[in-house]
Amino acid sequence: MKILRATHLGWCSGVRNAVALVANEARRGRVAVLGELVHNETVNAALRAAGVQLTGNLDALNADTVIVTPHGLSDTKLARVRERVPRVLDATCPLVRRAHRAMRELVAAGFHPVVIGQRGHVEVRGLTEDLAEFDVVLTKEDVRLLPPRWRYGVIAQTTQPVERVQQLLDAIRRRFAESEVRFVDTVCRPTKLRRAAAIALAQHCDAVVVIGGARSNNTRELATTCARCCRRVFRVESAGELNASWFDDAETIGITAGTSTPDEVIEAVEQWLWTLAEVKHEIHQAA
Numbered sequence: 001m002k003i004l005r006a007t008h009l010g011w012c013s014g015v016r017n018a019v020a021l022v023a024n025e026a027r028r029g030r031v032a033v034l035g036e037l038v039h040n041e042t043v044n045a046a047l048r049a050a051g052v053q054l055t056g057n058l059d060a061l062n063a064d065t066v067i068v069t070p071h072g073l074s075d076t077k078l079a080r081v082r083e084r085v086p087r088v089l090d091a092t093c094p095l096v097r098r099a100h101r102a103m104r105e106l107v108a109a110g111f112h113p114v115v116i117g118q119r120g121h122v123e124v125r126g127l128t129e130d131l132a133e134f135d136v137v138l139t140k141e142d143v144r145l146l147p148p149r150w151r152y153g154v155i156a157q158t159t160q161p162v163e164r165v166q167q168l169l170d171a172i173r174r175r176f177a178e179s180e181v182r183f184v185d186t187v188c189r190p191t192k193l194r195r196a197a198a199i200a201l202a203q204h205c206d207a208v209v210v211i212g213g214a215r216s217n218n219t220r221e222l223a224t225t226c227a228r229c230c231r232r233v234f235r236v237e238s239a240g241e242l243n244a245s246w247f248d249d250a251e252t253i254g255i256t257a258g259t260s261t262p263d264e265v266i267e268a269v270e271q272w273l274w275t276l277a278e279v280k281h282e283i284h285q286a287a
Contacts, residue, residue: 001247001250001251001252001253001273001276001277001280002251002252002253003252003253003254003255003270003273003274003277004201004204004205004252004253004254004255005201005254005255005256005266005270006194006197006198006200006201006254006255006256006257007197007200007201008190008193008194008196008197009194009197009255009256009257009261009266010211010257010258010259010261010262010263010266011259011260011261011262011263012093012188012190012259013190014070014093014094014095014096014190014259015038015070015093015259015260017091018037018038018067018069018070018091018093019037019038019043019262021067021089021091022037022047022052022067022091023047023050025065025067025089026047026050026051026052028065029063029064029065030051030053030062030063030064030065031051031052031053031063031064031065031066031067032052032053032054032055032061032062032063032065032066032067032085033047033052033053033054033055033066033067033069034055034056034058034061034066034067034068034069034073034081035054035055035056035069035071035122036054036069037054037067037069037070037091038069038070038213038216038260039212039213039215039216039217039219039260040212040213040216040237040258040260040261040262041213041214041237042213042237042238042262042265043260043262058080058081058084061081061084061085063085064085064086064087065085065087065088065089066081066085066087066088066089067088067089067090067091068081068088068089068090068091068092069091069092069122070091070092070093070096071092071093071096071121071122071123071126072092072093072096072097072099072100072123072126072127073092073126074125074126074127074128074129074130075130076129076130077126077129078090093158093188095158095186095188095189095190096123096126096158096188098186099123099127099155099156099157099158099186100126100127102155102184102186103115103127103131103153103155105184106153106154106155106182106184107131107153109153109182110151111151111152111153111180111182112133112134112135112149112151112152112153113128113131113133113134113135113153113155114134114135114136114137114146114152114153114154114155114172115127115128115134115135115136115137115154115155115156115157116136116137116138116154116155116156116157116160116164116165116168116169117136117138117156117157117160118136118138118157118217119136119138121157121217123157123158123159124136124157127155127157135147137168137172138164138168139168140167140168140171142168143168143171143172143175144175146172146175146176148176148179149176149179150179150180151179151180151181151182152172152176152179152180152181152182153182153184154169154172154181154182154183154184155183155184155186156185156186156187157186157217158186158187158188158191159187159188159191159217159218159221159259160187160191160221161187161191161195161221161224161225162187162192162195165185165187169181169183190259191218191221191259194218194222194256194258194259195221195222195225197256198210198222198225198226198256199225199226199228199229201226201254201256202225202226202228202229202230202233202254203229203230204252204254205230205250205252205253205254206230206231206232206249206250206251206252206253207230207232207233207234207246207247207250207252207253207254208226208230208232208233208234208253208254208255208256209234209235209236209242209253209254209255209256209269209273210222210223210226210233210234210235210236210256210257210258211235211236211237211238211255211256211257211258211261211265211266211269212235212237212257212258212260212261213237213258213260213261214237216258216259216260216261218258218259218260219235219257219258219260219261220235222256222257222258223235226254226256230254232246232250234246236269237265238265238268238269239265239268239269239271239272242269242272242273244276247273247276253273255269255270255273
């Protein structure tokens with residue numbers, strides 16, 4: 001049995017830097033993270049164990065330092081946080097900041113703002129809460145319901161699949177052929193790299209394990225991507241969820257992971273699979 005890793009997987013630099021920042025601050029005093037630092041319970045449980053408060057409720061903040069997550073915040077909410085806590089550190093991913101900047105520039109230029117992404121997702125809320133009006137689309141039905149405008153300014157949630165973004169952008173342009181549609185590509189490079197690597201991996205595997213948080217958007221999208229190229233795709237948060245029966249008759253097993261998945265979780269899954277491979281080899285030799 002062969003076990004292959006995707007060439008790009010796991011923590012991106014934005015998440016890695018944010019986790020390091022919170023861990024460092026937790027050693028210095030009372031720290032709160034405004035919401036979940038990442039959509040991965042393994043990471044969040046470790047932070048809670050270190051005394052870090054994770055809360056989206058401003059009234060419940062009980063810390064000397066508050067850290068903004070990599071998903072970012074609206075200026076309005078950030079101002080409210082600064083009124084309540086003496087020290088605020090911003091761990092917003094630089095690529096999310098770029099999306100905020102793109103949105104501001106489109107609105108300033110007179111375009112009606114449209115975000116391709118998940119309505120209600122923390123990143124999308126941060127992108128839209130400062131806006132007087134906006135639309136969020138994730139399906140072609142959402143595009144059908146868009147109000148008519150002369151100018152649309154379109155960006156994407158940073159973890160959206162490029163193909164979906166392009167399909168919805170094309171749908172907007174077809175429906176409003178007389179309107180000006182300006183698009184700024186804000187899908188982050190780590191998302192693009194991980195998706196391309198997942199496709200290349202899944203095409204050569206009998207089964208693929210996708211590791212990541214149950215509520216992680218980019219992990220869910222990775223699993224969907226792999227399923228287009230491989231019949232058996234299993235999504236887990238940790239090695240403890242793996243089942244040997246999943247890999248019956250599988251000669252080649254691939255591993256990929258979302259951008260909020262720690263290295264040690266990926267390594268534990270890989271080690272579990274190598275142990276399974278050794279057991280299968282011994283059974284084959286004894287047969």
